[in-house]
Amino acid sequence: MQKLRLLIGLLAFLGTFVAQAQTRQVSGRVLNAADRTPLPGVSVLLKGTTTGASTNAEGAFELSVPAADGATLVFSFVGFESVEMPVRGESTFNVQLKEQAQGLNEVVVVGYGTQRKRDITGSVASISAEEVAETPIARADQILQGRVSGVQVTQTNSEPGGNVSIRIRGTNSINTGNEPLFVVDGFPGAGDLNSINPSDIESVEVLKDASATAIYGSRGANGVVLITTKKGKVGKGTINLEAYTGVQIVRHKYELMNAKEFAQYLNEVNPGTGTGAIPQPYRQGQIDSLGEGTDWQDAILRPARMSNYQLGFNGGTEETRYNLSFNYFDQEGIVLNSGFQRATVRLNLNRKISRKLSFDFSSQLAGTFEKRAFANSSGGSNGGVILDALRISPIVPVRDAAGNYTYSNGPLPYVEDVGNPVAYAEKAKDYRTIARGLFNVAGNYEIIPGLTLRITGGLDYNNNQQDVYRPSDIFLGRLTNGSANRVQTNRYSWLNENTLTYDKKLNENNFLNVVVGVTEQQFYGNDFSATANGFFTNTLGSDNLALGSSIQTPNSGRFTNSLASYFGRVNYRLFERYLFTATLRADGSSRFGKNNKWGYFPSAAFAYRLIDEKFMSDFTFLSDLKLRVGFGVTGNQEINNYQSLARYDVGSYASGSTRLVGLVPANILNPDLRWESTAATNVGIDAAFLQNRITFTADAYYKKTTDLLLRVATPRSTGYGDILLNAGSVENKGLEFALNTTNFDTKAFGWKTNFNVSLNRNKVLDLYSVDELPVGASSSSLFVGAGLGQTSILRKGEPIGSFYGYQFDGIWQTTDEIVASGTKTAVRPGDPRYVDQNGDGAITAADRVIIGRAQPKFIYGITNGFTAGGFSLSVFIQGVQGQDVLNLNRYELESGITTTNKLKTVVNRWTPTNTDTNIPRAGSTIRRSTGIVSDVVEDGSFVRLKTVTLGYTLPKFGKVLKSASVYVTAQNLVTITKYTGFDPEVNSFGRDNLSLNTDYNAYPSTRTFIAGLKIGF
Structure with a gap:
């Protein structure tokens, strides 16, 4: 027995020796090729076997490989290109992995989950952190401008901290919100993005069609923007x-009259003759000495x-x-x-x-x-x-x-x-301070392989305080002897989401992903405002309203609303080429009437990966080809709270020296009020050529929004002016194209181009009881009595944003011409002439016609990126074609009003000796008393060299400094446009749906030059 044991031990030793003689150890490190940092968790696999290892935190690995030549190591890591390296007697390997270019296996964020890009059935666009980093921006939503087809971003207010307006595939609604739903790290309804730091963003996904947005139900009709912030690596x-x-x-200024020209103008409109006339303000000798002023x-x-x-x-x-x-x-x-x-x-x-x-x-x-x-x-x-x-x-x-x-x-x-x-x-002081906290925590538990429970809780808290003080020693404070106002608003919401996700490869040909969920979100808010006048000192401003001798009645309010939801989505993939998606969401909203608390929003989509068919193998120039079609219904619930209820407002009147306070009815009860519904169809194609050097996406869509939340006029006998009803419909249809090309890709030189273009056609289909409705949101006293509050018209068959006014027809030249025309309007030579559309001899409201359209014919953006050695250059061009802008600044500064300065063009005004002009005579009041006219509706098309960034990556030096780069950026460098105002990208009335592209007292746009530095340790 002892000899047997000795023999067995000897054989085991010899076997081990032989095995060791047939294998040997190799080791090495794996680094990120971009910044030379270690990559932990990289799979190092002996090709053709299951033998492998993973890199540690320093990127190092060790592995036994066959001693004979012919072995190959495969290095792979999620998000990086795999590398194969033959062993060939080497014992040490230093490997650098390149990050994968965006491709079909890239994972993108969708509603309540992620998907491979190749598996998406809807219309989804993605912007990466690298694209965000290319452009220094002030607020997160600006990154969408010109970079995503079907998305129009308008900087409505160029003031620092000013808002932008975003339209995804057109304007759906008339009286409710048209902005998309923003979801930040899974928290929907994140609201104003001014408090989000753009540098924290990892990716932005834009969900455009109903197949992608239906999972957000009653908030998905205007599209959804998903913002994902950076996570740890x-x-x-x-x-x-x-x-x-x-x-x-400042990018552009108005050319105005100088002091001498304005003095001459004042003298011309105040000739100092006639009974009761005031003398001319200036003598000619005085005018000559005024100069530029x-x-x-x-x-x-x-x-x-x-x-x-x-x-x-x-x-x-x-x-x-x-x-x-x-x-x-x-x-x-x-x-x-x-x-x-x-x-x-x-x-x-x-x-x-x-x-x-x-x-x-x-x-x-x-x-x-x-x-x-x-202000x-x-x-x-x-x-x-x-x-x-x-x-x-x-x-x-x-x-x-x-x-x-x-x-x-x-x-x-x-x-x-x-x-x-x-x-x-x-x-004057007009300050606004906002403190905001946004928190989201989620727990994930894998119940069984493939089945995961996720429970999320979130809180969004927003405290807003505005302080205004107008001191007594300036013009605006003179009547009140100083005026102070303080407004305090608090907004917060909490969120609970519970989802189950089943993600399973059933067999070689069948893959199933199912998401079901239950969510609840509550919104709360309260407001307080107080005003005081008559301050004996300006020292404290609005910090102590008690110093005012006249305290106005304060106002306060509180609101709450809630949204409860159930949803489910099924993604099924068959043979890796037949892709099916079905979604259903049920939303219960407190904003709607008791008879319509719940709405149901379904969608279905199918995609066919034609490229994966065997018969496509002969088309070697094609890298990818996918066809998509989808249909769904989404909703819009963006109205104020309690609109379906019979509400009351505070009313008061004076009885002697006593103020009596009571309640007055505010609106008509409507228990049937419900959400707007948008039914949308999308057909798309995704294609790639020449090993993905060229990628192309095209989409065609049709959307019809019905049950508009529309304010409809009521008979005076009701005691109310209007009622909010579900009435009317609007359609949007359009085409979108995106083309990305890799023109050169060598170590010495690289050049990539991204181009997108979109066109949308909007039309009002139904307005309930009328065929047209003059509208306009201007509250300026400039327009009072002139009908200028109705600057646009809603009309069946026409788009929202149609400007409505009089057609300019030149200048009346002679008295004989006026008499011969038979006009009944009191005019003089030098007055503007307008087209008498109905031929009744008088210019009246009946002669108004559509004189322009705010919505563009198409929008586009093109980015070219170049690399050469350590240098990089990015050039971004943005364009809008076929939009009109109502220039109300010009309306006032070219009008006949005699008490304000004028544009330089008015120097060329009509006189008996200067008749070859379209500028009315000095003192003509016809334009101002008539209404808006076609000659102040201007072509607002533009092409803008939006951003140019030149960067240089410094050579690596030392062990501490991992990366360093410098860059310079120019923004709004060149704008080519015929528009005469500060900027053609404007809307002085913000996100108002009924006063699009209106320029009045807008904050001027800027041209910006930036120098920056990035360092990594």
Whole structure:
């Protein structure tokens, strides 16, 4: 027995020796080719076997391989291109993996989950962190501008902190919201994105068709934008620092009359003759000495700096990953004493407790501070500091001989009594402070392989305070002896979502993904405002309203609304080429009537990966070919709270010296009120050529929105002006194209191009009881009595945003011409002439016609990216074609009103000796008293060199510094347009649906130059 044991041991030793003689150890490190950082978790596999290893936190690995030549190692990692390396006697391997270009296996975020790009059946566009980083932007939604087909982004207000308006595939609604639903890290209804730091964004997905958005039900009709912030990555911790600073200058100014020209104009409209006439304001000798006078645009505008500082920490292990960032953004406004500041802290954590249990936590704390010197410097509602800087007399200096601000305009009574806009900008206070916290925590538990439960809780808290003070020593504060106003608003919502996801490959040919969920979201808000007048000191401003001698009645309010939902989605993949998606969501909203609390929103889509058919193998130039078709119904519930109920407003009246307060009915009860429904069909094609060097996407869609939440006029006998009903319909149909090409891709030189173009046609189909309805949201006193509040018309068969007014037909030249025309309108030579559409001899409201359309014929964007050595160049061009803009600044500054300054064009006004002109005579009031006219509706088409960025990546040096790059950026560098205003991209009435593309007292746009630095440790 002892000999037997000895023999067995000897054989085992010899076997081990032989095995070791047939294998040998290899080792090495795997790095990220982009920044030379270690890549942990990389799979190192001996090709053709199951033998392998993974890299550790330092990117290192060890592996036994056959001693004989012929073995090959395969290095693979999610998000990176795989590399194969033959062993050939080598024992040490240093491997660099390149990040994968966006391709079919890229994972994109969709509603309540993710999908491979190749498996998507709907219309979904994605923007990566790299694309976000290419352009320094102030707010997150600006990244969509010109980069996604079917998405129109308009900077409605260029003021720092100003809003943008986003339309995805057109305008669906008339009286309700048209903005998309924003979802930040899974939290829907994230609202204003001013507090989101763009540098924290990992990706942006835009869900455009009903197949993609139906899972958001009653909030999906206007499209959905999913924003995912950066998460921690496994590996050694990294520190990233970015800083940039720059200057903004006004892009374009109006050409106005100088002091001499305006004095001559005042003399012409005040000839000083006739009974009771006032004398002319200036003698000719005085006029000659006036010269250029004050350029009030230069006085109110300035070069303004902007800067941004970002510090980020990222890293983690397989169990715990983290991303922590700090950001400070500071932007001065080009208007004096205006600006915007934002400070944010973001912490994202991902913790894997066990193989089955994990947690995700995302959070952001943000504070923003906005200084607005943009309100009215003259009182009332007829303009603001921008418009006052255009219309105040250039003869008046900014400061008097003693160095004090000039109080108001002059000389009176020849000019309008407006305040000094520079004094207002410098002395008045209009501040807004917002504190916001956005938190989301989720737990994930794998019940069985493939079946995961996710429970999410979220909170969005927003505290907004606005302080306004107009001191007594400026024009606007003179009547009230100082005026203070403070407004406090609080908004918060909490969210609970519970989802089950079953993700299973059933067999070789069948794959199933099912998501079902139950969610609830509650919204709360309260408001308080107070106003006081008559301050004996301006020292404390709005900080102590009790100092005012006249305290106005304060206002306060509170609201709540809720949304409860059930949803489900099934994705089924057959043979890797037949793709099916079906979705259903049920939403219960407190905003609607008791008879229609619940709505149901289904969708279905099918995609056919034609490229995966065997018969396509002969078409070697094709890399991908997929056909898509989908249909679904989504909703829009964006109305104010309690609209279906019989509400009451506060009413009061004076009885002697006593104020009596009571309640008055506010609206008519409507228990049947429900959401708007948008039924949409989408047909698309995705194709790629030449090994994905060229990718192409095209979509055609048709959307019909019915049950519009429309305000319908009611008979006076009801005691109400209107009622909110589900009535009317609107359609949108369009085409979208996106083309991405890799033109060159070598180590020495690279060139890529991304191009997209979209066209949408909008039409009003039904308006309930009428065929047309003049509309317009202007509340300015400029329009009172002139019918200018109705600047647009809703008409069956026409798009929303159709400008409505009189057709300009030149200038009346002679008295004989006027008599021969038979016109009944009292006009003189030099007055404007308008087309008498109905031939009744008089210009009346019946002669108004559609004189322009705000919605563009098509929009486009093109980006070219170049690389050469360490240099990179990105050039982004944005364009809008076929839109009209209503230039109400020009309406006023070219009109016959005699008390304000005029555009330079008015120097060429009609006189008996200057008849070859379209500018009316001095003092003509016909244009102002008639309404809007076609000659102030301008072509707002433009092509803009939006962003140019030149960067250089510094060579790597040292062990601490992992990456470093510098860059310079120019924004809004060149704009080619015929529009005469500050900027053709404008809407002074913000997101108002009925006053699109209206330019009145708009904040001027800027041209910006930035220099920045990025460092990684």
